[in-house]
Amino acid sequence: MTSTLDIDSQKAAERVGLTSDTIVIRGGKPLTGRIEVRGAKNLVTKAMVAALLADDPSTLKSVPEISDVHVVRGLLEAHGVVVTEQAPGELLLDTTNVQSAHIAEINAHAGSSRIPILFCGPLLHQLGEAFIPDLGGCKIGDRPIDFHLNALRALGATVEKLADGIRLTAPNGLSGARIELPYPSVGATEQVLLSAVRATGTTELKNAAIEPEIMDLIAILQKMGAIISVEPNRVIVIEGVEKLHGYLHSAIFDRNEAASWASAALATRGDIVVGGAQQQELMTFLNVYRKAGGLFDVLEDGIRFWHPGTPLRPVMVETDVHPGFMTDWQQPLIVALTQAEGQSVVHETVYENRFGFTEALNEMGADIVVYKSGIASITRRVPRRPLEQAAVITGPTPLHGADVRVPDLRGGFSHLIAALAAEGTSTISNVGIISRGYELFIDKLDQLGADFELA
Ligand SMILES: CC(=O)N[C@H]1[C@@H](OP(=O)(O)OP(=O)(O)OC[C@H]2O[C@@H](n3ccc(=O)[nH]c3=O)[C@H](O)[C@@H]2O)O[C@H](CO)[C@@H](O)[C@@H]1O
Numbered sequence: 001m002t003s004t005l006d007i008d009s010q011k012a013a014e015r016v017g018l019t020s021d022t023i024v025i026r027g028g029k030p031l032t033g034r035i036e037v038r039g040a041k042n043l044v045t046k047a048m049v050a051a052l053l054a055d056d057p058s059t060l061k062s063v064p065e066i067s068d069v070h071v072v073r074g075l076l077e078a079h080g081v082v083v084t085e086q087a088p089g090e091l092l093l094d095t096t097n098v099q100s101a102h103i104a105e106i107n108a109h110a111g112s113s114r115i116p117i118l119f120c121g122p123l124l125h126q127l128g129e130a131f132i133p134d135l136g137g138c139k140i141g142d143r144p145i146d147f148h149l150n151a152l153r154a155l156g157a158t159v160e161k162l163a164d165g166i167r168l169t170a171p172n173g174l175s176g177a178r179i180e181l182p183y184p185s186v187g188a189t190e191q192v193l194l195s196a197v198r199a200t201g202t203t204e205l206k207n208a209a210i211e212p213e214i215m216d217l218i219a220i221l222q223k224m225g226a227i228i229s230v231e232p233n234r235v236i237v238i239e240g241v242e243k244l245h246g247y248l249h250s251a252i253f254d255r256n257e258a259a260s261w262a263s264a265a266l267a268t269r270g271d272i273v274v275g276g277a278q279q280q281e282l283m284t285f286l287n288v289y290r291k292a293g294g295l296f297d298v299l300e301d302g303i304r305f306w307h308p309g310t311p312l313r314p315v316m317v318e319t320d321v322h323p324g325f326m327t328d329w330q331q332p333l334i335v336a337l338t339q340a341e342g343q344s345v346v347h348e349t350v351y352e353n354r355f356g357f358t359e360a361l362n363e364m365g366a367d368i369v370v371y372k373s374g375i376a377s378i379t380r381r382v383p384r385r386p387l388e389q390a391a392v393i394t395g396p397t398p399l400h401g402a403d404v405r406v407p408d409l410r411g412g413f414s415h416l417i418a419a420l421a422a423e424g425t426s427t428i429s430n431v432g433i434i435s436r437g438y439e440l441f442i443d444k445l446d447q448l449g450a451d452f453e454l455a
């Protein structure tokens, strides 16, 4: 099983032209103004991989300037794909000359993101073999890839574990199979889609994830010529086709980035219009936001989020697969919950180690207690998973500045907004990690009136 390597924050910063990996923030000032969100990190990177399934070029629009996009671009280029930025945020992905890559070139991207694992199916179809380096991604749990490898084996791939990654071959090509995931994993569902779409015969995937980004990937594959039915009860049926052609697609907006800026408005007592945000993909988040006392207004071209000016209310949140409350939303929201009057409880049911960032919040004055084995006694909608954890946040607690180091993407954004909400000065290092998923976040902080400088 490939391990999740540490993300190199400085490298991530360099990829997007961030001149420093440390930021000094003078907090206590509400964030106000308008920022734009573009395509979702969790779709755009996969859409770029999907282009590999076609023999002619694809065009992807609304591509954000984030580090993970550069990582996938590098991997595609290593395989002979010519990637051109035709206009701001518009990539032309020319796959007419796909070829095997040098292992050294692939390994240069080891530990940078989780996307390399999704190259398996497209490379097997195009080249009959694939080498996948050790993965990166946020260290928020073990993050095994057993569902991926079992699905690939079921489709006919042979998997060989190497010291620095995995090698896959499919001597007889891939063929349709009946696959049931033990849990509706986003990545494993995408793995099956990208592998089964050009396999011989039909694949039935049970217990599939149905996140909006997956639906957008299915839309892209359908544009390319695929036949994919999303059926009731998390069943996806993929009827394999021999050839796919390039696509023209504008990526779905980044709902995780939108929810993060919404939480920033609440935590800093601010007022932020998130241009490009849409209501439907955020409905579950908006309900919780409203219960906590946050105000929002759905506009024609975005959503306005603001603090009510009166005390916030505590909430109980259970993270879950879609349409539940997304795990990536809980970290920024917790910063706002430190300012609610009373006890909030956040049950994390997707990952087993996603509360590490709360230590820094406690150093800044928050009162957050993490229950490493969850809280069993509360009856809830989401059935308990063995890996579950819970955080109890008691507020309101004034926050003060501190020196902190970003541990992961969403935790890092949470530290930024905690520092912006806090009285005094904070120094936050390792902020390059934030550029994995937050486009131009330094420019956006500037647009929203934050008082900071890069160290
Ligand atoms: C790049 C990307 O899209 N990342 C998102 C994706 O991550 P990612 O696709 O990695 O997350 P998964 O949905 O696969 O993981 C969910 C759970 O399944 C477990 N699991 C997964 C695969 C596997 O082979 N074995 C296994 O046990 C994981 O350890 C975790 O406990 O979905 C997550 C859940 O919405 C989000 O937090 C991430 O932002």
Ligand SMILES: C=C(OP(=O)(O)O)C(=O)O
Pocket: 113, 114, 136, 137, 138, 139, 140, 256, 328, 409, 410, 437
């Ligand atoms: C966990 C996340 O991303 P990744 O799967 O890329 O590590 C995230 O976006 O919060």
